[in-house]
Amino acid sequence: MNSERYVARNSLVAARMLGDEMMVMSAATSTLFTLNQVATVIWNSADGVTPLREIVSDKICSQFDVAPETALQHAEALVDELAGHGILVLSDAPILPSVSAASGAR
Amino acid sequence: MEEMGAKALRLGVPIGAQIDLTYRCNERCIHCYLDHDDHGEMTTREIKDVLSQMADAGVFFLTISGGEIFMRKDFYEILEFAHAKTFCIKLKTNAILIRPDDAKRIRSLGVDSVQVSIYSHRGEVHDGITKVRGSLKRSLEGIRLLREQGLNVIIANALMSNNLQDYREVKALAAELGVKCTLDPTITPMMDGNRSILHLNVGEEDLKRVFRDESLVGNVEEFCAPPVGADQDALDSLPCSAGHTACYVSPYGDVYPCVQFPLPSGNLRKTKFIDIWRDSPQLNEVRSIRLRDLPSCSSCAHGGTCTRCPGLAYLEGNMRGPSYQDCQKSYARTGVPSENLKTKKVAFTSLIQIQGIQYPITMSSGDARTASSAAS
Numbered sequence: 001m002n003s004e005r006y007v008a009r010n011s012l013v014a015a016r017m018l019g020d021e022m023m024v025m026s027a028a029t030s031t032l033f034t035l036n037q038v039a040t041v042i043w044n045s046a047d048g049v050t051p052l053r054e055i056v057s058d059k060i061c062s063q064f065d066v067a068p069e070t071a072l073q074h075a076e077a078l079v080d081e082l083a084g085h086g087i088l089v090l091s092d093a094p095i096l097p098s099v100s101a102a103s104g105a106r
Numbered sequence: 107m108e109e110m111g112a113k114a115l116r117l118g119v120p121i122g123a124q125i126d127l128t129y130r131c132n133e134r135c136i137h138c139y140l141d142h143d144d145h146g147e148m149t150t151r152e153i154k155d156v157l158s159q160m161a162d163a164g165v166f167f168l169t170i171s172g173g174e175i176f177m178r179k180d181f182y183e184i185l186e187f188a189h190a191k192t193f194c195i196k197l198k199t200n201a202i203l204i205r206p207d208d209a210k211r212i213r214s215l216g217v218d219s220v221q222v223s224i225y226s227h228r229g230e231v232h233d234g235i236t237k238v239r240g241s242l243k244r245s246l247e248g249i250r251l252l253r254e255q256g257l258n259v260i261i262a263n264a265l266m267s268n269n270l271q272d273y274r275e276v277k278a279l280a281a282e283l284g285v286k287c288t289l290d291p292t293i294t295p296m297m298d299g300n301r302s303i304l305h306l307n308v309g310e311e312d313l314k315r316v317f318r319d320e321s322l323v324g325n326v327e328e329f330c331a332p333p334v335g336a337d338q339d340a341l342d343s344l345p346c347s348a349g350h351t352a353c354y355v356s357p358y359g360d361v362y363p364c365v366q367f368p369l370p371s372g373n374l375r376k377t378k379f380i381d382i383w384r385d386s387p388q389l390n391e392v393r394s395i396r397l398r399d400l401p402s403c404s405s406c407a408h409g410g411t412c413t414r415c416p417g418l419a420y421l422e423g424n425m426r427g428p429s430y431q432d433c434q435k436s437y438a439r440t441g442v443p444s445e446n447l448k449t450k451k452v453a454f455t456s457l458i459q460i461q462g463i464q465y466p467i468t469m470s471s472g473d474a475r476t477a478s479s480a481a482s
Contacts, residue, residue, distance in 0.1 A: 012216035014194035016166035019117050023166055025194040027216050032107060
């Protein structure tokens, strides 16, 4: 059984780096989110095809002083929250670009 | 959002920008400040390049406006490019060219909001302002189509003498359509400095009534409270975001601090956006100005609460001077004359945009007249 989770940026979401943080505007609710450095790494890596576990081990644990299990736990919570706001798309299978666009329906 | 603006200011990032794709328009609004002829608009390639440069410089909130944006045949190509650059996009349009497929396409490109000008709920008034018969009906249809797609729509109502009596109904219409509504009681001079349209501004007594309309301002007592003067923090404050965290780009690639502040600060056909943003002497001069540097306004009772627009002040001849229109608003709101009104110093002197035009303004606080009516 494949327990991997895949994350993709919602293509209808606006985003820009400001200093070391990422500003993300949810088109659905016109709500502005600010992602800290760790969350920004996940955002930038959310290509829909790299498993979250791999993003955490390769991009988070290599840059930040955090245990892999703890980092994954935090990352899971973060992506769940962002998906709840329509900013990220989650799936247990790789996500095609058309899916991340369609999921932005308001 | 405020925190974001403060951070952008600290980092020197132009977090917001407006780009006008064209000054051409399919309406001829009587209060419009633009010259609708095409004097050499940027090409599609040039605009895309500018958008890339803006994204690289950190622009996030992008307003795409005109003129009428749908007059550009390449509008969707530009919008798609802006979308790919992940801007937070706001469109300004009269919506009369929007059909069902347009609304769908705009929706699919992640546009955050669409602002549509509606001047009245009555066709004869709205169409009388736009000079296009049937424009109200078509604009409202456009708004409905946008709403059907779930887009955020904002009705912008420019208040002037011609539609003064209709603003409550426009607000009700907006509520009925499920959209937001903004009201702006300021008709500004044309970008070339021509002040002939200022006679359309709402008169003083009517402005007082508008400012005391609870449905607009909320707590009237609070809104119209006498000014308390500027404290040290206010004296060190910035007038607005123009040139600090925001700027404006014309269809010809000219960069200004703001669409209402036509101080030429560079041209994108000659200089890179980031170089203009960082090094333009004009923008840096704008950035250097604090309330305490304004000879009249720093000692004015309204200093801390005035809505003074530096762009309007510039159009009146001095970006460090008062903006007469804002002095009028402060007076209409509180009944307390500004320093400018008290001393009758309204300087409409030499300025490139209005050279050769004389504006012999005289007024007293009890008999304030608009600049244009005094000039005419």
